[in-house]
Amino acid sequence: MVQRLKSFLPASGTLDTTQRRLRAVPGSFFLIWRWSMWLYALIVIVSFEPKYKPASGMAISYQQIATILLTVTFIQTLVVTFYAPLFRRYRSRLHYFTLRVTQATSGQQKRRGILRLLDEKEQDIMPALARTRNIYWDTAIYSLDLLVCGLVMYYSGPFAAPPFGNGSPFYRYGMSTAFAAALAYRYRGGLLVALGYDCFAILGMLVPAPGSSTTHYPATVIDIIGSLIDTPIAALLAAYLTTLIESYAQSKRREQHNARTQRALVHVGESLLKYNGDPEGLLQQSAQQIRQGGHFQRTIIALLIQQEQDAGPPNPIISTIIESNLTDETSFGAPTIYLQQALLSKQKVAAFEPQTEDNGIARCYLPLFKEGQLQLILGAESWRMTPFDQRQEEFLTIAGSQLLIALENMRLTVQMIELAASAERGRIAREIHDGLAQLIYMLCLTAETCEAQAQRISERTTDDPALLDPLTERLSRLVLLSKQALWETRHYMFSLKPLMSGATTLTQMLSNQVQEFETISDLPVHLIVLGDEEQQKVEQRQTRHYAQVGAAIFRIVQEALTNAYKHANATELTLQIHFQTHEIAVNIDDNGQGLPVRPQGGAIYSGRGLDGMRERTSELGGSFAIQPSPSGGVRISASIPL
Structure with a gap:
């Protein structure tokens, strides 16, 4: 105390x-x-x-x-x-x-x-x-x-x-x-x-x-x-x-006051530098430093996110609330009412509530904007004889602006790291495409040529043709392995490449993926598209969330096709994608041997690839299921909300 x-x-x-x-x-x-x-x-x-x-x-x-x-x-x-x-x-x-x-x-x-x-x-x-x-x-x-x-x-x-x-x-x-x-x-x-x-x-x-x-x-x-x-x-x-x-x-x-404000702002700046990689720690320490520097008894930092709407501009909503109290008192009450007032009015909320003859509770909630959008609400409360004056408001404005700049710099840093990683992944994908993928493709063509040559020799020889059967069988196996290696290489290459870039739609990406899969695996895939992706609102298709949903659907289909090719022994596959107003659903069916069964009974739903598909879906708030297919094989279903 x-x-x-x-x-x-x-x-x-x-x-x-x-x-x-x-x-x-x-x-x-x-x-x-x-x-x-x-x-x-x-x-x-x-x-x-x-x-x-x-x-x-x-x-x-x-x-x-x-x-x-x-x-x-x-x-x-x-x-x-x-x-x-x-x-x-x-x-x-x-x-x-x-x-x-x-x-x-x-x-x-x-x-x-x-x-x-x-x-x-x-x-x-x-x-x-x-x-x-x-x-x-x-x-x-x-x-x-x-x-x-x-x-x-x-x-x-x-x-x-x-x-x-x-x-x-x-x-x-x-x-x-x-x-x-x-x-x-x-x-x-x-x-x-x-x-x-x-x-x-x-x-x-x-x-x-x-x-x-x-x-x-x-x-x-x-x-x-x-x-x-x-x-x-x-x-x-x-x-x-x-x-x-x-x-x-x-x-x-x-x-x-000026000297104290300068010291407090220096402390706030030190906190911004110290917790540059930790947003939660940055908000906690900044709330404490702002409370001490402004001589407040409680400070509140409300971080906002922009929620997309079907019509109109994004709507800001409160995502995180951080408090710093001088004492353990609860006499100030919950700050939700004043935060909502500042959020709805997008203006400063100042109030003074007399509690006794000589003292009352002074409150001040300042909304802070970036590029016209509300990003942060900074509040302060104290027991005082008078309401907050211009000095306290100026201090909150300066400290809040510094905090907002630090959060924006943190976001830009993360974005820069993601862009750098994406560029590096793109470079590695190009190297794989121009090097390893080409060599495996040439190996696949050579193995197919050798297999065809061995079959022709076996058909034309007058000696015992059964002598060439082991060679033909090994060459056939080599062709299969080389195609699987080529598909795996292409799988890794697509995993490294950035998705949903430019004007490319999800339907186009899946069509290209299916064509390439059919070319490599010789397995027919029936692509069924329900709904029209072009009817989705342009604003919705340009959001970051839509890009994340499209990337998740693409990866799930990619993994499902790989599993069917490697393990199902299927002769054909069906890919159905359904574009709806509020979600995208996808089903991948094969007519293979189905899921293996445990000795005690029950299908095995394990495997790193299956876990990866399930995690991608749950991270975006969707649902994922594996069940028997009507065609006798396995059906993989996923639906992700927009």
Whole structure:
């Protein structure tokens, strides 16, 4: 948990950085000012006698008024201190590390500890009092603070001269309410509260507070100006200094953010290079690096594939979802809804869901495109006080673009390797065709010529013709073996050559294969084509999947013909191919001896060639079967969906 939090915090490390202390200066100034002025009021009230006698018939003494005012302001200051964001920061840190040492926290307490750390990072300048998203709650807090400070200043007027405004021992204490508003809302907030505070000073001038002398104090211009001008000027100065500090803090934050972003992007780039040959490892490591670099609590990477449609452009669907979580929490919920929104709208999906008074879940899902097609959706989620801003979106865009480029480079690398392998296979096929295949063909012709010559000699000889029978039989066997060797060589050559290239259709390829097989084996093959391949949609026949289906059908037919020629002792074969809207089916029948039978009964369905046909079919989601043929031999059936 601690290591996760370290990765979640800025690279500067702990809470006591220069920037954090700088952001805490206004709040510290407010608390120091309020406590100091409270002590000043205490000293003034205790050390000095009242300037005026209380009004006749007054039921409460100066000492009682002083006690009440000191008690009220002490409680007010104490409450403000304990609930001030500055004090809560240190209290949260102490509470969190206490929980970490004892290791006796629940998952919710851990989450709140993390949230407190996050809140500090999101705020620029810590306000003296609360500042939430609820403007009515904030207004009530600052209004109540202004009311208490104004009434205390008003009722403490009789303790000094003049008996109103800056003559009150709590006048400077009450000025801190304008400081608090200026620290939180800058000029407008500070001036508004300062004017409200001046209203209580004017009230003291016009309506003397209870306990004031019966003889009205002659107000001077200096007293009036000092009572009305000091607080607004102090509020303006506090707002100005806070603005300067905030500007500097934001500048430092931008520098730190840029440096952190650069480091994070470097780490992401290192992951892209390290896992260049492992797509799954690349996605897992990239999700973790993006989460750490962007200071998110969860990142989601959704990889898309383009699904072909009967009509219209391809439809992107989600094929892989990779997640990286900071904690084991499930409070974020499933990302499926937001992924589907981004997938359907093909636009950024940003949301902020308030969970408590001060925190909520910020979400951002960015779709990434390549050549106008949606390829990737990158999502991020965090517990925050505010929604994600432009910086987080820019980071996700840059990191996602790098990831998309890496995946594309990986795909191009695989494609380049396949092209290189295909070119090499083509070269080897040409070498076999021009070399070994030609030699075996010449051997086959020579063996046939020798067999025919031996038969003619045997027919014309007057001696014992049976003497030539062994030679004729061996030559016949040699012809058969040479034809099988030629077919095997042609089989290997076709296995090496790329299929479904150019405008060649599957029907043409099978026709050429059947003709060559008949020429070499002297076995007739009846080719039956059901349906019309040309009626297949042009877009469908140009897809990579259709090429894979055609290649699989070609190899299955090739292997079935080879098996029938070598093992079935058949005299004829039938090849039937059926082109349908959603699949291609093929049947190869022979009239040979059928499948051998196990001693215990049952046909043998083994053999590497049969396993290869079955694997080719299952890889493309098709079905494969071997069963007796109506003609007495074996039927091999395969159907593969388009």
